[in-house]
Amino acid sequence: MNQFDVIIIGGGPGGSKAASVLAGAGRKVALVEDRHLGGVCLNCGCIPTKLLLGAVAPRGHIRGLERQRIATGSLTVNYTALQKRVQRFTGASSQALGKALQGAGVQIYSGRAVCRDARTVAVLDTDGQTAAMLSGNHIILASGSRSAAFPGLTPDHDAVLDSTDLLNIAAVPESLLIVGAGAIGLEMADFFSAMGSTVTVVEAAPQLAPTEDEDLAREMEKLLRKTGLTILTGVRAASLLTRDGQAVLTLEDGRELCATKALVAVGRTPNTDGLGVASTGGSLDRRGFVQTDDYLQTAPGIFAIGDVNGRTLLAHAAEHQAVYVARQILGLDSGAYDPGPIPSCIYGSLEVMRVGLTAREAKAGGGEVAVSRAPLIANAIAQAGGDPAGFVKVVWRDGRMAGIAALGHHVSHLVTAAQLLLLGQYHGERLHHFMFAHPTLDEILHAAITASREAVD
Amino acid sequence: MNQFDVIIIGGGPGGSKAASVLAGAGRKVALVEDRHLGGVCLNCGCIPTKLLLGAVAPRGHIRGLERQRIATGSLTVNYTALQKRVQRFTGASSQALGKALQGAGVQIYSGRAVCRDARTVAVLDTDGQTAAMLSGNHIILASGSRSAAFPGLTPDHDAVLDSTDLLNIAAVPESLLIVGAGAIGLEMADFFSAMGSTVTVVEAAPQLAPTEDEDLAREMEKLLRKTGLTILTGVRAASLLTRDGQAVLTLEDGRELCATKALVAVGRTPNTDGLGVASTGGSLDRRGFVQTDDYLQTAPGIFAIGDVNGRTLLAHAAEHQAVYVARQILGLDSGAYDPGPIPSCIYGSLEVMRVGLTAREAKAGGGEVAVSRAPLIANAIAQAGGDPAGFVKVVWRDGRMAGIAALGHHVSHLVTAAQLLLLGQYHGERLHHFMFAHPTLDEILHAAITASREAVD
Numbered sequence: 001m002n003q004f005d006v007i008i009i010g011g012g013p014g015g016s017k018a019a020s021v022l023a024g025a026g027r028k029v030a031l032v033e034d035r036h037l038g039g040v041c042l043n044c045g046c047i048p049t050k051l052l053l054g055a056v057a058p059r060g061h062i063r064g065l066e067r068q069r070i071a072t073g074s075l076t077v078n079y080t081a082l083q084k085r086v087q088r089f090t091g092a093s094s095q096a097l098g099k100a101l102q103g104a105g106v107q108i109y110s111g112r113a114v115c116r117d118a119r120t121v122a123v124l125d126t127d128g129q130t131a132a133m134l135s136g137n138h139i140i141l142a143s144g145s146r147s148a149a150f151p152g153l154t155p156d157h158d159a160v161l162d163s164t165d166l167l168n169i170a171a172v173p174e175s176l177l178i179v180g181a182g183a184i185g186l187e188m189a190d191f192f193s194a195m196g197s198t199v200t201v202v203e204a205a206p207q208l209a210p211t212e213d214e215d216l217a218r219e220m221e222k223l224l225r226k227t228g229l230t231i232l233t234g235v236r237a238a239s240l241l242t243r244d245g246q247a248v249l250t251l252e253d254g255r256e257l258c259a260t261k262a263l264v265a266v267g268r269t270p271n272t273d274g275l276g277v278a279s280t281g282g283s284l285d286r287r288g289f290v291q292t293d294d295y296l297q298t299a300p301g302i303f304a305i306g307d308v309n310g311r312t313l314l315a316h317a318a319e320h321q322a323v324y325v326a327r328q329i330l331g332l333d334s335g336a337y338d339p340g341p342i343p344s345c346i347y348g349s350l351e352v353m354r355v356g357l358t359a360r361e362a363k364a365g366g367g368e369v370a371v372s373r374a375p376l377i378a379n380a381i382a383q384a385g386g387d388p389a390g391f392v393k394v395v396w397r398d399g400r401m402a403g404i405a406a407l408g409h410h411v412s413h414l415v416t417a418a419q420l421l422l423l424g425q426y427h428g429e430r431l432h433h434f435m436f437a438h439p440t441l442d443e444i445l446h447a448a449i450t451a452s453r454e455a456v457d
Numbered sequence: 458m459n460q461f462d463v464i465i466i467g468g469g470p471g472g473s474k475a476a477s478v479l480a481g482a483g484r485k486v487a488l489v490e491d492r493h494l495g496g497v498c499l500n501c502g503c504i505p506t507k508l509l510l511g512a513v514a515p516r517g518h519i520r521g522l523e524r525q526r527i528a529t530g531s532l533t534v535n536y537t538a539l540q541k542r543v544q545r546f547t548g549a550s551s552q553a554l555g556k557a558l559q560g561a562g563v564q565i566y567s568g569r570a571v572c573r574d575a576r577t578v579a580v581l582d583t584d585g586q587t588a589a590m591l592s593g594n595h596i597i598l599a600s601g602s603r604s605a606a607f608p609g610l611t612p613d614h615d616a617v618l619d620s621t622d623l624l625n626i627a628a629v630p631e632s633l634l635i636v637g638a639g640a641i642g643l644e645m646a647d648f649f650s651a652m653g654s655t656v657t658v659v660e661a662a663p664q665l666a667p668t669e670d671e672d673l674a675r676e677m678e679k680l681l682r683k684t685g686l687t688i689l690t691g692v693r694a695a696s697l698l699t700r701d702g703q704a705v706l707t708l709e710d711g712r713e714l715c716a717t718k719a720l721v722a723v724g725r726t727p728n729t730d731g732l733g734v735a736s737t738g739g740s741l742d743r744r745g746f747v748q749t750d751d752y753l754q755t756a757p758g759i760f761a762i763g764d765v766n767g768r769t770l771l772a773h774a775a776e777h778q779a780v781y782v783a784r785q786i787l788g789l790d791s792g793a794y795d796p797g798p799i800p801s802c803i804y805g806s807l808e809v810m811r812v813g814l815t816a817r818e819a820k821a822g823g824g825e826v827a828v829s830r831a832p833l834i835a836n837a838i839a840q841a842g843g844d845p846a847g848f849v850k851v852v853w854r855d856g857r858m859a860g861i862a863a864l865g866h867h868v869s870h871l872v873t874a875a876q877l878l879l880l881g882q883y884h885g886e887r888l889h890h891f892m893f894a895h896p897t898l899d900e901i902l903h904a905a906i907t908a909s910r911e912a913v914d
Contacts, residue, residue: 013895041895046837046895046896047837047896050837050838050841050896051837051840051841053841054838054840054841054842054843055522055527055528055841055843057518057841057842058515058518058519058522058530058532061514061515061518062515062530062532065512065515065532065534068542069535069538070512070534070535070538070539070542071512071532071533071534071535071539072532072533072535073515073519073530073531073532073533074530074531075515075519075522075528075529075530076528076529076530077522077527077528078526078527078528078529081526081527082527082528085525085527089840093837314895315895315896316892316893316894316895317892319892319895320892323889327889338890339892340890340891340892342892343892343893343894344894345894345897353894380503380504380507380508380546380550381507381511383508383511383546384507384508384510384511384512384514385511385514386511386512410870412894412897413867413870413897413898413899415894415897415899416874416893416894416897416899416902417873417874417877419891419892419894420874420877420878420881420883421877423881423891424877424880424881426877432780432784433795433797434797434876434880435773435774435776435777435796435797435799435800435876436773436800436873437773437800437801437802437810437869437872437873437876438470438498438503438771438772438773438776439503439504439507439772440802440869440870440872440873441870442870442872442873445873
């Protein structure tokens with residue numbers, strides 16, 4: 001039996017961060033990972049997609065300049081070379097993460113972790129044999145999530161793919177069907193469309209990016225259609241399968257759509273099968289996520305962070321929870337977990353960023369809700385970027401900023417400034433004393449905060 | 458005699474902003490402008506250069522992708538069409554500004570303003586005849602600045618140009634000499650180099666961007682040389698003149714450099730000749746800038762804002778001072794003027810941003826100074842951008858953040874986030890509770906703030 005202060009299950013953004021903070025503070029830490037350090041985010045999620053999108057980014061800018069008739073240009077991406085570059089970067093980053101953790105004194109176990117009780121974790125090898133038994137004062141569950149599948153919507157890894165399959169596809173498909181228009185679906189649609197695929201996006205909800213503001217989603221849909229995407233919202237898939245080597249999607253209304261490949265991007269499901277959560281005294285909700293209290297505990301001394309607790313399925317939320325839990329174990333934090341306003345981005349030639357609440361969410365929470373907005377067209381840096389479509393929208397509740405969202409080119413760059421402006425409630429008197437650099441894209445935040453407000457019924 | 462609450466001389470960023478705030482609060486405002494509303498910034502400064510740089514921006518990104526062998530591409534800019542687009546945008550913006558000011562009730566006078574006494578301003582027409590006499594309770598001097606010239610370094614508007622001439626040049630010069638490597642010189646160098654000019658930059662100071670951090674300037678010089686720029690620092694110009702239609706620069710060491718055109722970008726000189734500052738009770742310093750007290754007053758009830766007071770020659774500093782002075786006149790602000798940490802950016806394929814102090818400035822102010830830094834190469838979004846050269850550097854004084862600077866591609870996008878992190882002193886405990894979105898370029902700020910600190914002797 002190997003003795004530790006803390007056993008961490010999962011080496012993604014949450015688990016790695018917790019391990020690094022705890023080991024840095026002198027705690028004896030075991031980290032169990034059954035695939036690659038860095039998790040989905042680094043190995044087959046946010047990072048690979050950003051590198052892919054970065055390689056086609058000049059195309060959107062060139063298109064904007066061409067529309068203004070001030071330049072012509074071209075960009076030819078070598079897809080195989082790009083994939084190798086992505087694999088090199090993510091592989092090297094995963095290795096570097098492992099070295100850093102080991103350097104900090106973290107004991108890394110490769111294998112599948114199964115909780116035996118509230119203090120004991122077994123590490124199983126690929127044959128399911130017990131390779132090590134670990135004992136710890138604390139366990140942190142950080143096993144993450146994977147692409148969700150539903151009856152009739154299950155990747156067969158032939159023509160019907162999950163996002164990991166699609167990232168590793170050997171050639172750009174002639175046509176691509178994407179089921180699900182959340183961040184993953186939209187980013188993949190943008191990349192493969194830029195690479196020349198004929199892309200169709202199908203979303204069951206009445207709007208793209210279902211968790212985002214309705215106005216924003218409506219405008220986004222309009223702008224994306226102009227780039228050549230086919231978008232169907234409010235339509236449900238009845239089945240999706242490979243037929244004669246092609247992906248065939250049958251909608252509930254009977255329509256049939258075919259494409260070279262299809263991506264299922266309809267959400268995430270937690271990695272809790274066989275994790276042994278019940279044996280630690282914790283429990284799962286009906287979707288399989290680990291239930292946590294206000295302190296991210298599943299049971300006394302046992303924590304769950306990141307995707308696996310189902311609170312906020314974002315890498316940075318996992319890291320933030322990791323720091324909180326590590327500091328709680330170290331006796332540095334004792335209050336209930338408070339994420340603050342949560343930031344998020346959707347990347348691509350057209351971007352979305354949001355911090356805090358949408359108008360709909362603010363309204364649901366009660367109080368007087370209003371919105372103010374500013375179009376990017378009035379911003380000189382947006383103009384210089386070749387295509388100033390989009391806007392920033394501020395959500396107010398009872399006279400305080402409750403959320404800031406944006407749609408447009410490069411608006412992901414606004415996210416941290418928006419978050420800090422929201423946190424610091426920079427409006428009215430306080431904003432008068434703040435000097436915005438000119439010209440910057442950031443000034444659009446000032447314009448949106450100071451624009452006239454419209455009540456939301 | 459026309460009676461006003463406030464007479465504003467100059468319709469640049471400072472004057473327009475003051476007029477808009479004061480008129481918005483119901484004050485009777487006269488604004489006197491002898492050229493274009495929007496001033497140098499909009500008409501022949503920051504805005505035109507950003508639009509020019511935006512049109513060549515994809516080129517730097519394509520070059521980065523080509524170096525990584527993942528893409529090839531091209532960009533051909535139609536210089537004439539680009540110039541027309543710039544003129545259309547700045548012309549329309551200037552007109553829109555005029556309409557907005559008139560809509561707010563500002564009385565706009567076109568002509569040259571001369572102060573007759575502390576309450577009287579004459580407006581002269583182009584023949585020097587008095588077109589109107591204005592009387593006001595307050596005068597705000599906001600007449601701005603123009604390109605400085607020195608003996609031997611005076612634009613002749615033939616082959617030796619100032620920045621306004623260069624912006625209006627009919628064709629891209631085959632070769633271009635730029636004297637002065639501040640923001641204007643560097644941005645022009647970047648644009649014309651991208652357009653195919655052979656560019657040589659000559660700077661008298663021992664480093665590029667003389668007001669910036671030495672490390673940063675050294676790294677910038679190295680990176681700019683790689684793009685094909687010729688850079689001479691620590692060399693003084695003895696003379697610069699047009700000879701046989703070419704620009705000929707003679708250095709103090711006797712070397713002679715020739716080019717199709719030359720740009721003199723050696724600083725700015727205030728527009729105070731004939732302004733009649735003395736007759737208002739104010740005075741000029743030996744370089745001609747209007748002297749102001751802690752309240753930006755030149756004499757009781759008379760204010761000077763923006764470039765003309767020589768404090769901070771940046772459009773956004775002028776606007777910030779304008780809001781302060783307007784609020785002082787409105788009785789809303791009574792304390793001494795405090796700019797807070799001042800942000801600035803240099804744009805181009807390689808960018809610089811800074812908020813607050815350099816290490817040198819912090820050291821000069823006394824106290825224990827340290828620096829911490831993080832390279833952009835570790836940031837996934839910098840990697841996705843094709844060229845992750847550069848870094849972020851944080852300056853600490855007595856344990857508090859005193860400045861944040863960055864060099865690299867797209868780092869201008871960090872400026873407002875850096876400013877808010879600095880203002881809020883987000884480090885230690887406070888930073889633990891702040892959730893940085895992942896992946897973002899902004900995360901490099903977190904990395905630099907949390908990196909180990911090195912004392913500065």
